[in-house]
Amino acid sequence: MAAGSLLDVAPAQLFPEQVTNALGLPGVIGEAVGALIAAFLVGNIMLAFTGVAGPWAKRKITAAFTDRIAVDRIGPFGLLIIPAAAVQLLAKELIIPEGADRPSYDLAPLVLPASAMLGFSVIPMGQLGPLNLQLADPEVGFALTFAFASIASISLVMAGYASNNKYSLLGGLRAVAQNLAYEIPLIVTAMSVVIFTGSLRTSEIVAAQQQALFTVAGVTVPSWFAIVNPFAFGLFVVANLAEIGRNPFDIPEAPTEIVAGYQTEYSSSYFVLFYLGEFLHIFLGGAILTLAFLGGASGPGPASIGFVWFVVKVWAFFLFTQWCRSALPRVRIDQLIEIGWKGMLVLSFANLILTAVLVGVIAS
Template sequence: MATPTPLPDTIADLLGLTGFLGEAVAMFIAAFLIGNIMLANAGVAGPWAKRKITAAFTDRIAVNRIGPFGLLIIPASAVQLMAKELIIPEEVDRPAYDLAPVVLAFSALLGFAVIPMGNGIHLADPESGLVFVFAVASIASLGLLMGGYGSNNKFSLLGGLRAVAQNVAYEIPLVVTAASVVLFTGTLQMSGIVAAQTETLVTIAGIRIPAWFAFVNPFAFVLFMVANLAEVGRNPFDTPEAPTEIVAGYMTEYSSIYFVLFYMGEFIHIFLGGAIVTTLFLGGPAGPVLPGFVWFIIKIWSVFLFTQWCRSAMPRVRIDQLIEIGWKGMLVLSFVNLVLTAAILGVTGL
């Protein structure tokens, strides 16, 4: 199967851009477009969709006064938050305090560089794309620790330490579970993983069931979804910012535009997690009738809806329980899944 032309190359051809400078301009335009699409999704999810979904689960109305369906709460909340005074506590570590929100948001946006969102809608398609997306997503742990340490607040420091402990405990099961998909595809290239899921798994009554890895290996899919919940900090794994214990964790001392960056980075990471789930287990942008990009957006929003359902329905676990689930439960199960997958592939010769 031919690899689709990356978006920067398509833009360069359309605009007649050549040479190093032309390629740089095309790359900037493509990155600007994809970045703003993801920012728009996070902008809708944070101020509006999160409230409406939570209200639906808890039998409330939520925002409905500002604009049709309350949609104007999105720009209103943005203006409100950015208009607030930026209060910097005394004796903070300014480099760490200032850079933490930027690191968190940037690491999430950078992960979308290798995610195939549709036919030719990707910035790059390196052979080690899966490794790249996990590597840049893990930089978020550094941002959370910087924010907690740099705030000169014990609650913030505890939140930062919890975030790192949680991410380490659940990133390993996440990567090991993803490795079981690599065993099926034989490649770390994101387009190759998507292409492997275009085949037909089974046909029932004339209905074609695609070979999405969520159907091929549902055990791995469930493991990945649970580990992803911990990575994006949604219930029952939101202990790094548990308001009943440590105020707001690593975000306690942040306000104004810094808080906006933290809040936005959190939701972009949720959509990045959804994009990884979509690519590895849900066939990427594949789907009938509608364009691939539309299917990609539908799928990442479906994962977002699942995280919000967990946020409304699941009680928070204690930090000791969280770590025990990660190291003694998820880690063991992820390796069991990897070994079983390898054994099945070896026996069947697939």
């Protein structure tokens, strides 16, 4: 294949392979360069989403829900608040609390966004023209997404412990308790998707949802797992909210109780990294939900615009989290633990068993 435009690359290839072939780079070094360029491009797409969501979209959406006026004076539609907020936060003094346990204090803000970025490495984001925006497609890709997302809890514990602050420590401990209470139901519910597809490969999970479920009045309804198993979809949404720490499960931060929890003692660039990681995990949660239950990047129209549908679904989940933030009160930590262990865990195993029985009956 001739080097030059990326538009000459076959869409069946993964994105790093497309970049490598388009640039005409040979051998292992070429593959490494192609992978780095592809990861850089995908990473910047996610960072752009976060840059819009944090300083601007979050404020505009919350204002709309609460009948207030959000940022509207800094640039058109208030969009220049994005660079203004970045400059404001980065210009603040970085204050290290006395008695902080370094390097844990310094590493914690890096681990949180890094874990989210790793999660996107195996998410199939669909096609944008001929480009197939998926970095890797290992056989255990679905399991890897949850493994990478779970690293976030380590970051919160590190930050809480290393800050030498009792409120930060409480936030870190709450993060562990919340993770234990909801990570198991989340994964068990996700296993029902694996039972349906018979694979942990993310591309195959999306492909399994492309088949037609039924047709009504000429309209074909796809076999998205949210339609096939709405009970599992509901369980996954609730557990996912707890996983990303959104209302009513924003226990690790809980501003009215523990100031800001694990990030109380962080400022300047460190705070920006935590803020960035928080929103990256919201989008990662939306991407996993889209992958597992909403047909991935599938939607009306040609496959070449699949990335557009992926973006629409992920941003719809972000909108839902902001509605939850404005409409739902926070539960207490003891209530959260009870809901997780006594409610969600039991329901997730019940869903898994029923799914296995259903698939077994259909297969036989």
